[in-house]
Each structure stands twice: as structure tokens, then as C-alpha cells.
Amino acid sequence: MVMDYMLSEEERLMIETARAIAVEKMKPIREHYDEKEEFPWEIVKEFAQSDLCGAYIPEEYGGFGKGIMGLVLVVEELCKVDGAIALSLAATALGTLPILISGSEEQKKKYLPDIASGKKLAAFGLTEAGAGSDATGMATVAVKDGDYYVLNGTKCFITNGGDAEIYTIFAKTNPDRGARGISCFIVEKGTPGFEFGKKEKKMGIRASSTRELIFDDCRVHKDQLIGKEGHGLLTAQATLDNSRPGVAAQALGIAEGALDEAVEYARKRVQFGQPIASFQAIQHLLAEMATEVEAARALLYASARMIDSGTGKRTSKESAMAKLFCSEVAMRVTTNAVQIFGGYGYTREYPVEKMMRDAKITTLYEGTSQIQKNEIALNLIKESAAKSK
DSSP: OOOOOOOHHHHHHHHHHHHIIIIIIIIIGGGHHHHHHOOOOHHHHHHHHHHHHHHHHGGGGOOOHHHHHHHHHHHHHHHOTTTTTTHHHHHHHHHHHHHHHHHOOOHHHHHHHHHHTTTSSSEEEEOOOSSOOOOOOOOOEEEEEETTEEEEEEEEEEETTTTTTTTHHHHHEEEGGGGEEEEEEEEEEOOTEEEEEEEEOOOTTTOOOEEEEEEEEEEEEGGGSSHHHHHTHHHHHHHHHHHHHHHHHHHHHHHHHHHHHHHHHHOOOOEEEEEGSHHHHHHHHHHHHHHHHHHHHHHHHHHHHHHHOOOOOOHHHHHHHHHHHHHHHHHHHHHHHHHHHHGGGSSSTTTHHEEEEEEEEHGGTSSOHHHHHHHHOOOOOOOOHHHOO
8 A cells, every 4th residue: 555646537547557467468478578688569569559658648649648647657557567578668758758848740740649559669869888978978960961961870778779660869960069069850760871789688677678779871851850950958858857757667666566575575484483574674674665665656756746737847856856766766675675585586586686687777777876966966056046146
């Protein structure tokens, strides 16, 4: 039983739908996809048939219209069972947000309905080998040539890479202008000059594809430019403000799943003639885990509601707080879950070792925990300076 967050009937319905898919469809096959490192197409079809893919997309484009809160609720519920399989949906949201935030009406009508229906997945192309936390250090360029831009460069660590059909790609259109010389483009899979490089072998989230994107004289029509030329970094920043709660939801869901497994195991595991749940050391671990999970949920839901409030204010600080706290909680909770399981927790006989592996990525992608702290501190300083004027 969790605290009552005054969710609407539609939000509760989304949770129930996600829970049914997670328990009935994902749980029986999660070990297979982790072992084989295969993309979970059969589950993606389940997401599509259940209308979960459009949870955050406005109704006029075929979605459910529940904003970031809708995305958070769905991702959290799915990740209680498997944080990797659910990532196909969450990463698509990340790739879609630039279109939602800065795309033209024509672009929205062209791409959003297929994403909302689950017919097509999306991916977000910002990171490069030499430009991780420092996005302005990217080397990918887009040179104007008549009605086209010619893209050259490489992106790495792209979630859904190779499996998605729609990519929002960031490239320098005017390298001399630094941060103001970056633009964003929609590039479709199959465009000549757009190929996929190596697929990464990872510690966790193995059911999620992470690939290199290669652009070799890839010609993209000017109509595929998202927003204005040179406004790409602003789009990326706004996207991350909106998407980081999705990562936080992934982390929270993984932590909740690990907590549930730990409580159940502690009740059943007998040592010294009694269940280990009767030992104060175990009880204190469980109490700390449960308290952190509930605190993480409260912060996450508040940040999601703030984004959806329609005030137009940037939510960089709040989104960073949610991602930072939820991801760090996920690491602590899954580590403690493995501890409660003892030696069994270190084996693949139980799911907590996988949950611990999957949790780690949430402290790294879409900005490391250290980058989140930088973002939070910078905003605190700005707010203080504004008050003193």
C-alpha cells in the first residue's frame, strides 16, 4: 500500500493496464531477454495494443493526453518488473519530446500519431564519444546545401538505436557560434547515408538496444529541421527538463520491484529457526528502503505535476532533483535487496541482481548524478541572485 496521491481514474487505469502487462507478459520472459540481449518486440506490441505508447502525447495527435505524469506512471509500473524492457517506451518518449516541444504543426501531424499508436519507435541523438556531459563539444555537422542539410558525424550510446524508425538528431549548423550553432533534425531510418554502428554490450538494461549512429553525407530536407536553425541546444535542454522524470520513474520502479522482492524473501527465508524478517537488522534495512522509495515517489510526482501545470516556467532544478534522488535511491535499495538475499542475491536465480545492474544506468544517462547536482546548484544560485535584486 502506497500513499494516496489523488490520482484520477484515467491515471489509475493506465497503472492497472501497465501492471497487467508487466506481470502477465513481461515477468515470464524478462530473464530470456536479459540473457539473450534481444530487443523485446513482442512486448512492444503489447504496449501498442494497450495504448500505453501515447500516454504523454496530446489527444489531437492520437495520444492519451496525460503529459509527463502519464509517462511517469506507466514507466514506473512497468519497471517494477523490468527496467530494460520498459525502456523501449521511455526512450521513445525522449526521442519524441523534441518534436512535441519545438516541432512544427506539420511535423507533429506527420510523426506523432504513429508514435502514439506504437507503430513507430523514436530515439534521441545527442551524445557523442567526445561530447557526453558537454553537448556543445559535439563534432557532428549539418551543412546547408540548397533545400537540404548534409549530415556527417557519429552518435554513440543511443537507446533504441537501430530499432527506432524516427530519430531526433543534434548537429552543428554553425560551428563558430558554439552553443548557438547547434540545430535539431528529424532523420528517418532508411535515409541514405544514415547507418548503424556497433551494438553495445552492457552491464544492465540488456533488453534495450544501445547503438552507434553514423551519418555519412546524409541528406535531410530543410522541412526536417526542428524549430529554428541554431536553437537545437535550447530544444535539447527543454527536452531533458521534461524527460528526466522519466528516468527517475524508471529508477523508482526498479527500486520498488527490489523492495517487494526483498520483503517477500525476508518473510520466507528461515535462519536460526525463524524468518530473517524477524531480525531487527533486516527490519531496519527494509524500513530505510521503504522510506526512501516513498520519498522518491513524492518528489517525482511533484516534479511531473509541475511540468504539466502549463505555467511555462523551466523545471530544470526540479527535474534534476527527481532524477538525482530517484536514481541514487534505486542504487541503495537494489544493493540492500541483494544484501538481504545474501549469497542467493548474487546469483541469477533471483531477480535482484538484475535489478541492481539495471539501476546503475539511471545514475548515468540523461546526465550523471554529478551533472544533476551542477544543475540544481546553478539554479539555486540564480534564484538567490534574482531575489537579491
